[in-house]
Amino acid sequence: MSVPAVERTPPAPVAHSVTDRITSVVLQRRTPVNWYLAFAFSFTWTLVLFVSVTWLFIRGIGIWGVNVPVGWGFAIINFVWWVGIGHAGTLISAILLLFHQEWRTSINRFAEAMTLFAVACAGMFPLIHMGRPWFFYWMIPYPATTGVWPQFRSPLMWDAFAVGTYATVSLLFWYIGLIPDLATIRDRCRSRSGQIIYGALALGWRGSARHWKRYQDAYLLMAGLATPLVISVHTIVSFDFAMAIVPGWHATVFPPYFVAGAIYSGFAMVLTIAIPLRMVFRLQDLVTDWHLDNLAKVMLAAGMVVAYGYLMEHFGAWYSDETYDRFLIYNRQTGPYAATYYALLICNIAIPQLLWSTRVRKNTLLLLAIALVVNVGMWLERFVIVVTSLHRDHLPSSWGMYYPTIWDWATLFGSMGLFVTLLLLFIRFLPMISISEVQEMAHDQAVSHEEVM
Amino acid sequence: MNPPTTIYGLLAQYSNTAALLKAAEELTARGYKQIDAYTPFPVEGLAEAIGVKKTGMSLVVLVGCICGGVIGFTMQWWVAVVAYPLNIGGRPLNSWPSFLPITFELTILGGALSAVLGMLALNGLPCLYHPLFEIEAFRHVTSDAFFICIKATDPLFDAEQVRQLLADSNATEVWDVPASL
Incomplete structure (x- = not known):
C-alpha cells in the first residue's frame, strides 16, 4: 500500500485536558436534562419492544406477517441488519489498529459499544423468531436425555456459533479496552459507591509497566483474532442465504457482498451516533471534522463494493441463462415489491455518490442525513433479499405476499429504542473515548515534536 | 518519624x-x-528498561486457539459420526467441510478467551487491594x-x-x- 486511502496523522488533541474532559461526562453530579429527555424517548420505545415480545410469547409468531411462502420476515431482516451494523465497531477497533491508523483512537470506544449493543439487538431476533423460544438451548450441544444432538451441517447452527463467538469476543475486547479507563474513574471518583463499583470493574489495575506490556500484547492479539472473526461472521450470516436453492438465495457472491454491506451500514451507524454525540458533549476537538471525513470516505468505498455486488447479482442472472434467476431479477424490478428495489438503489447507490464532494463531507448535517439514508437503504437491501426472493419461488401455485403487521413494526422500532437506551446508559456511566489511548497519542506526538525541534 | x-x-x-x-x-x-x-498509559521502551523481555502472550493465545479448534472439530465429528449418525442418502457421516465454519469460530473463541484470561492471570489481576x-x-x-x-x-x-x-x-x-x- 503506497498511498493510504485516509490520512494517517490526526490533529493533536489538547493533552492535559483530555482526562478531565472525558471523565467529567461520567463523574458530573447532575445528569444533563437532554440526557433525561433522550432516555425517556428511547426507553418508551424499549417498553414498546417489551410489550410486543410479551404479546409474541403469549400468542406465538402468528401475530407477525410471516406465513408460507415468506417464512422469514422482519425478524431475519432485522437480525442481519443489526449484525451488519455491529461489524463497523470491530473493524474500527481491530483492523484499523493493525494498520496503525491512529485516527481510530477517538472513535473506537463507542464504536465497540455500538457493536455490543447491535449484536445484542441482533441476537434477540432469531431467538424470538423460534416458535418455542424457551427451547433455544436445543442448539447447544449437550448430552440431553433425549439422545438428540444438533445438526452441525446446517448453516443455522454455524450462525448460532458465529454470532455467539462474535458477541463474546466483542464483549471481551470492549472490556479489556475499558480496564485502564475504569481505573482512572475509580481514582477520580469522590463517591464511595462509585469507587467500589468502578474499583471492582477495574480489577485493581495500577498501570504497572509489566502489566501494560502484557496488556498491549493481548490487545493486539485480540485485534488479530477479531479481524478474521468479523469477516467470518458475516460470511456465515450470508451462508444462511447462499447455501439454499431458492432463486436469489443461491449465489457465491454473497459472502464478500454481505461483508461489504455490513461495513457500509456499520460506518453509516457510527456517523449517525458520532455526529449528535460530539454536538451534545462538545467533543469537536476530539472527534473532529477530519474523523468524520475519514469515516465518510470508508463508507463511500464500502458502498461501491456493495454496488458491485448488486451488479454481479444481475450479471450472474443474465449470464447463467437460468430461467428462475432471470425471473428473480425481473420480479424485483417489476413485481409487487418493485418500490423497495428502486428505493434501495436510490438509498444505497445514488445518494451516497454525493460523498465524492469534499464540501458534502465537511457539511456535518448533510453527512448525518446521508448516513441515515444508508441505514434505511441497508435495511431495504435485506428486505429485498429475504422477501422478494421467497414470495415467488419455483412453483407459481405457491406464490404469495408478505405484509408486515403492526407487531413487526413495533418490534423493529422497539429494538432501535433498546439500542439507543443501552447507548445512553453507556455514555452516562462509562468513558466514551479511550482516555489512555488518547493520552498515549498526545504524548507520542509531543515527544516526536520535541525531537523535530 | x-x-x-x-x-x-x-x-x-x-x-x-x-x-x-x-x-x-x-x-x-x-x-x-x-x-x-x-x-497512566503505555510508555514505549519502559518494560524493556526494567528488564522485561518477552511476555509469552502469543504462546498462550496459540495454545488457546489450538485447543478451541481441536475441541470444536472433535465435538462435531463425534456427534455426527458416533453419537447421532444420520444416514441421508448414503452421504458420508464424516462430512468434514461442513464442520469447518464452527471449527474456525471455536478456534477464535479459544484464542480470545485465552488472551484475556491469560493476560489477567499473568498480571495477577483481579487484585482489588494492593499496598x-x-x-x-x-x-x-x-x-x-x-x-x-x-x-x-x-x-x-x-x-x-x-x-x-x-x-x-x-x-x-x-x-x-x-x-x-
Whole structure:
C-alpha cells in the first residue's frame, strides 16, 4: 500500500485536558436534562419492544406477517441488519489498529459499544423468531436425555456459533479496552459507591509497566483474532442465504457482498451516533471534522463494493441463462415489491455518490442525513433479499405476499429504542473515548515534536 | 518519624516520561530486579528498561486457539459420526467441510478467551487491594503521574541506599510504602 486511502496523522488533541474532559461526562453530579429527555424517548420505545415480545410469547409468531411462502420476515431482516451494523465497531477497533491508523483512537470506544449493543439487538431476533423460544438451548450441544444432538451441517447452527463467538469476543475486547479507563474513574471518583463499583470493574489495575506490556500484547492479539472473526461472521450470516436453492438465495457472491454491506451500514451507524454525540458533549476537538471525513470516505468505498455486488447479482442472472434467476431479477424490478428495489438503489447507490464532494463531507448535517439514508437503504437491501426472493419461488401455485403487521413494526422500532437506551446508559456511566489511548497519542506526538525541534 | 517496621518497598514519583525512563534504566543497570514502573498509559521502551523481555502472550493465545479448534472439530465429528449418525442418502457421516465454519469460530473463541484470561492471570489481576494504593499520590497514576517502585524483596534492597538513589534520579518525591497487613 503506497498511498493510504485516509490520512494517517490526526490533529493533536489538547493533552492535559483530555482526562478531565472525558471523565467529567461520567463523574458530573447532575445528569444533563437532554440526557433525561433522550432516555425517556428511547426507553418508551424499549417498553414498546417489551410489550410486543410479551404479546409474541403469549400468542406465538402468528401475530407477525410471516406465513408460507415468506417464512422469514422482519425478524431475519432485522437480525442481519443489526449484525451488519455491529461489524463497523470491530473493524474500527481491530483492523484499523493493525494498520496503525491512529485516527481510530477517538472513535473506537463507542464504536465497540455500538457493536455490543447491535449484536445484542441482533441476537434477540432469531431467538424470538423460534416458535418455542424457551427451547433455544436445543442448539447447544449437550448430552440431553433425549439422545438428540444438533445438526452441525446446517448453516443455522454455524450462525448460532458465529454470532455467539462474535458477541463474546466483542464483549471481551470492549472490556479489556475499558480496564485502564475504569481505573482512572475509580481514582477520580469522590463517591464511595462509585469507587467500589468502578474499583471492582477495574480489577485493581495500577498501570504497572509489566502489566501494560502484557496488556498491549493481548490487545493486539485480540485485534488479530477479531479481524478474521468479523469477516467470518458475516460470511456465515450470508451462508444462511447462499447455501439454499431458492432463486436469489443461491449465489457465491454473497459472502464478500454481505461483508461489504455490513461495513457500509456499520460506518453509516457510527456517523449517525458520532455526529449528535460530539454536538451534545462538545467533543469537536476530539472527534473532529477530519474523523468524520475519514469515516465518510470508508463508507463511500464500502458502498461501491456493495454496488458491485448488486451488479454481479444481475450479471450472474443474465449470464447463467437460468430461467428462475432471470425471473428473480425481473420480479424485483417489476413485481409487487418493485418500490423497495428502486428505493434501495436510490438509498444505497445514488445518494451516497454525493460523498465524492469534499464540501458534502465537511457539511456535518448533510453527512448525518446521508448516513441515515444508508441505514434505511441497508435495511431495504435485506428486505429485498429475504422477501422478494421467497414470495415467488419455483412453483407459481405457491406464490404469495408478505405484509408486515403492526407487531413487526413495533418490534423493529422497539429494538432501535433498546439500542439507543443501552447507548445512553453507556455514555452516562462509562468513558466514551479511550482516555489512555488518547493520552498515549498526545504524548507520542509531543515527544516526536520535541525531537523535530 | 519512626520508619515502618515492614515495608513493601520505596515509591518515587517523576515529573515526565523522559525522567522516568532514564531512572528506570539506571536503577536496572545497578542490578535491581524487583522493580516496577507505573504510568497512566503505555510508555514505549519502559518494560524493556526494567528488564522485561518477552511476555509469552502469543504462546498462550496459540495454545488457546489450538485447543478451541481441536475441541470444536472433535465435538462435531463425534456427534455426527458416533453419537447421532444420520444416514441421508448414503452421504458420508464424516462430512468434514461442513464442520469447518464452527471449527474456525471455536478456534477464535479459544484464542480470545485465552488472551484475556491469560493476560489477567499473568498480571495477577483481579487484585482489588494492593499496598501501593495506600499512598495518596498514587491515585494520580491513572491520570497524569509517573512512578517507580523498588520492592523490599529485592536481594539488593537497602532502604537508606535506595531512598538516596531514587532522590538522586530526579524523583520529585519518595515514599515508604507500608507492607500489607
